[in-house]
Amino acid sequence: MSDLRIVIAGAGGRMGRTLIKAICDHEGLTLAGALEHAGSTHLGADAGVVAGLPAVGVTVEADGTASLAGADVVIDFSSPAASVHLAERAAARGVAMVIGTTGFSAQDNAALGAAAGRTAIVKSGNMSLGVNLLAALTRRVAATLDDTFDIEILEMHHNKKVDAPSGTALLLGEAAAKGRQRDLDAWSERGRDGQTGARKAGAIGFASLRGGSVVGEHAVIFAGPAERIELVHKAEDRMIFAHGALVAARWVTGRQPGLYSMADVLGLSDF
Numbered sequence: 001m002s003d004l005r006i007v008i009a010g011a012g013g014r015m016g017r018t019l020i021k022a023i024c025d026h027e028g029l030t031l032a033g034a035l036e037h038a039g040s041t042h043l044g045a046d047a048g049v050v051a052g053l054p055a056v057g058v059t060v061e062a063d064g065t066a067s068l069a070g071a072d073v074v075i076d077f078s079s080p081a082a083s084v085h086l087a088e089r090a091a092a093r094g095v096a097m098v099i100g101t102t103g104f105s106a107q108d109n110a111a112l113g114a115a116a117g118r119t120a121i122v123k124s125g126n127m128s129l130g131v132n133l134l135a136a137l138t139r140r141v142a143a144t145l146d147d148t149f150d151i152e153i154l155e156m157h158h159n160k161k162v163d164a165p166s167g168t169a170l171l172l173g174e175a176a177a178k179g180r181q182r183d184l185d186a187w188s189e190r191g192r193d194g195q196t197g198a199r200k201a202g203a204i205g206f207a208s209l210r211g212g213s214v215v216g217e218h219a220v221i222f223a224g225p226a227e228r229i230e231l232v233h234k235a236e237d238r239m240i241f242a243h244g245a246l247v248a249a250r251w252v253t254g255r256q257p258g259l260y261s262m263a264d265v266l267g268l269s270d271f
């Protein structure tokens with residue numbers, strides 16, 4: 001069987017570099033391209049060297065037309081605008097895509113949905129097995145407990161993260177809302193400050209902490225009368241996201257067009 005040919009977008013970033021290392025460590029995977037934005041200081045450098053490895057013979061580039069033409073799948077951890085633009089290009093060429101970027105607007109999500117009408121895309125705010133299992137558990141617990149148990153989602157990340165709440169917190173919020181058979185947008189409470197009034201029964205609250213080098217920590221708290229249940233995930237190494245993205249890349253290659261989740265990839269949709 002021939003190698004899976006993977007293009008990495010956001011190649012110079014924390015996740016891009018982790019993915020390049022993971023690809024170089026795995027049999028059956030080939031780095032087919034490494035993309036960065038037009039102003040990046042990494043342009044022209046060898047992607048292996050950017051990732052802290054010996055040279056691999058792939059140059060970091062901004063255009064990527066030739067790389068996309070020879071790729072099976074693109075894995076993208078960059079920025080919302082870059083992901084949307086790249087999804088349109090991948091869709092035009094029928095190249096599958098795995099999107100780990102977070103912080104999308106409703107308009108961005110609509111554009112990604114349109115691209116997924118033309119090529120297969122796996123998109124998830126968290127690619128790890130642990131968090132996707134946590135989401136399945138969250139849905140089950142939220143469905144089991146009634147509104148006397150308030151749901152609060154707490155996340156903490158490193159001090160370079162640019163979006164809040166995290167994509168994972170939103171994924172967990174969606175799972176809780178699904179369990180309660182509610183629309184998350186109508187029930188979420190974010191950024192409380194000042195005279196907020198008492199908590200609305202049934203709301204799903206979010207709180208974000210930023211500091212240091214924390215890779216990613218999430219807690220879903222079910223706070224009831226005189227007792228509390230907490231479901232927690234702590235990521236210790238970005239390699240868990242990279243491994244999940246590579247599992248998704250194998251799974252999505254050759255699939256029918258559509259927008260898929262990590263729950264689809266991991267078989268957790270009916271858990």
Ligand SMILES: NC(=O)C1=CN([C@@H]2O[C@H](COP(=O)(O)OP(=O)(O)OC[C@H]3O[C@@H](n4cnc5c(N)ncnc54)[C@H](OP(=O)(O)O)[C@@H]3O)[C@@H](O)[C@H]2O)C=CC1
Nearest residue numbers: 010012013014015036037078082100101102125126127241
């Ligand atoms: N789903 C998941 O499991 C995970 C998701 N993430 C998400 O992935 C994204 C990236 O995270 P992280 O790697 O930590 O962030 P970084 O800022 O370290 O990396 C992002 C990279 O993308 C580059 N970039 C910006 N615009 C473009 C473009 N047009 N084309 C190609 N590259 C571009 C950035 O360049 P420059 O620095 O020069 O701007 C940077 O090198 C975030 O949205 C984060 O939330 C992160 C971890 C896990």
Ligand SMILES: O=C(O)C1=N[C@H](C(=O)O)C[C@H](O)C1
Nearest residue numbers: 102125161166167168169216
């Ligand atoms: O920016 C990060 O670092 C992370 N982003 C994702 C998110 O927004 O949830 C996933 C992970 O928590 C790390």
